[in-house]
Amino acid sequence: MSNRITAARAIVCSPGRNYVTVVIETAEGLAGIGDATLNGRELAVASYLNDHILPLLIGRDPSRIEDIWQYLYRGAYWRRGPVTMTAIAGVDVALWDIKAKAAGMPLYQLLGGASRERMLCYTHADGADIDETLAAIEEKQRQGFAAVRVQSGVPGLDRIYGVHAPGETADDPHTAPIEGDWDTSFYLRHAPMLFEVARECFPDLHLLHDAHHRLTPNEAAQLGRSLEPYRLFWLEDPVPAESQESWRRVRQMTTVPLAVGEVFNSIWDAQQLITERLTDYLRTTIVHAGGVTHVRRIADLCALYQIRTGFHGANDLSPVTMGAALHFGRWVPNFGIQEYASHPRQAAEVFGWDWACRDGHLHSGEAAGHGVSFDEAAAARFPYQRRYLDVNRLKDGTLWDW
Numbered sequence: 001m002s003n004r005i006t007a008a009r010a011i012v013c014s015p016g017r018n019y020v021t022v023v024i025e026t027a028e029g030l031a032g033i034g035d036a037t038l039n040g041r042e043l044a045v046a047s048y049l050n051d052h053i054l055p056l057l058i059g060r061d062p063s064r065i066e067d068i069w070q071y072l073y074r075g076a077y078w079r080r081g082p083v084t085m086t087a088i089a090g091v092d093v094a095l096w097d098i099k100a101k102a103a104g105m106p107l108y109q110l111l112g113g114a115s116r117e118r119m120l121c122y123t124h125a126d127g128a129d130i131d132e133t134l135a136a137i138e139e140k141q142r143q144g145f146a147a148v149r150v151q152s153g154v155p156g157l158d159r160i161y162g163v164h165a166p167g168e169t170a171d172d173p174h175t176a177p178i179e180g181d182w183d184t185s186f187y188l189r190h191a192p193m194l195f196e197v198a199r200e201c202f203p204d205l206h207l208l209h210d211a212h213h214r215l216t217p218n219e220a221a222q223l224g225r226s227l228e229p230y231r232l233f234w235l236e237d238p239v240p241a242e243s244q245e246s247w248r249r250v251r252q253m254t255t256v257p258l259a260v261g262e263v264f265n266s267i268w269d270a271q272q273l274i275t276e277r278l279t280d281y282l283r284t285t286i287v288h289a290g291g292v293t294h295v296r297r298i299a300d301l302c303a304l305y306q307i308r309t310g311f312h313g314a315n316d317l318s319p320v321t322m323g324a325a326l327h328f329g330r331w332v333p334n335f336g337i338q339e340y341a342s343h344p345r346q347a348a349e350v351f352g353w354d355w356a357c358r359d360g361h362l363h364s365g366e367a368a369g370h371g372v373s374f375d376e377a378a379a380a381r382f383p384y385q386r387r388y389l390d391v392n393r394l395k396d397g398t399l400w401d402w
């Protein structure tokens with residue numbers, strides 16, 4: 001008799017920040033682990049899984065990953081959306097983990113084998129002003145990173161994306177959305193000054209920057225042009241991408257390399273951006289876009305248009321997603337770069353991982369599966385904590401894109 005799924009559950013825990021983890025067990029005694037974390041909306045995904053999806057898996061053959069994916073996507077009638085696609089991703093990655101463990105192979109072998117030995121990664125440096133930011137970049141360079149995302153406070157703005165207040169870390173709990181403030185003209189004036197100095201001080205580093213969806217296409221074109229002399233690795237999310245065609249103006253007006261896609265959850269969110277070559281890197285990653293099964297299709301479409309991967313890797317994506325992304329990155333022919341922000345200290349009490357970061361690169365490890373384990377008893381010591389992402393307002397109070 002073929003193998004069967006005997007148990008499936010989604011567990012929410014908060015070792016420093018909230019993570020939703022899927023555990024699927026089989027009659028043969030294997031357990032697969034998947035990440036289904038959607039920052040600030042964790043319980044919605046956990047309910048989608050525990051109340052709707054996971055009961056349907058009991059008794060199914062875990063080797064039929066494609067059929068289960070189609071069943072959960074087409075079979076739901078209600079397609080796409082971050083909650084649905086994150087839930088499907090949690091199941092999909094757990095099933096790939098089971099298949100690779102059953103084969104006794106690291107996941108990258110099942111995908112087609114290694115295209116490379118290690119993956120270039122970028123980390124984050126930020127500061128309240130330019131001097132503090134330069135010191136933060138220097139520290140990352142000293143740690144061996146070859147690529148650094150640079151964010152800096154802007155004179156006249158109290159709190160902006162990517163810059164921590166003194167003493168604050170990315171993992172501090174926000175039990176209500178914190179409100180940042182925004183003024184595009186202050187930002188457009190400051191960003192070129194920041195990168196002029198950063199490029200002068202760090203001629204050999206890859207420098208990246210995240211505009212976090214705040215500009216119009218014309219403003220983004222201005223920003224891109226003003227940054228061209230400083231040879232950025234990429235400018236990320238200059239404009240929101242609900243309207244894919246809005247990227248044409250940015251693309252036509254500047255040669256700065258572009259990255260987009262961390263909020264996408266389906267190939268349809270990116271189809272026009274890819275087929276019209278409106279971006280250079282796609283950031284859509286495994287946890288928010290239906291898992292390995294779907295992201296593989298997105299990456300293959302990208303490859304036809306010389307677009308490379310640049311997967312989202314903030315620390316609200318659990319160590320499981322990082323493991324899966326690194327096996328994916330080991331294989332995918334059009335790999336570009338992987339974002340890397342280290343997880344909260346307590347995460348290591350709940351998750352064990354075989355991947356590693358050294359010398360500015362990430363290494364997938366060679367364990368069977370994706371190489372990330374989950375300790376349910378330890379997870380129970382870190383119950384869910386309500387927590388929100390920030391919001392953003394203009395000086396007159398108008399709610400703006402965060």
Ligand code: GCO
Binds near residue numbers: 314
């Ligand atoms: C990035 C992202 C993150 C997101 C966060 C949302 O480039 O890493 O923009 O900082 O805002 O992951 O949950």
Ligand code: MG
Binds near residue numbers: 212236237262
């Ligand atoms: Mg981003």
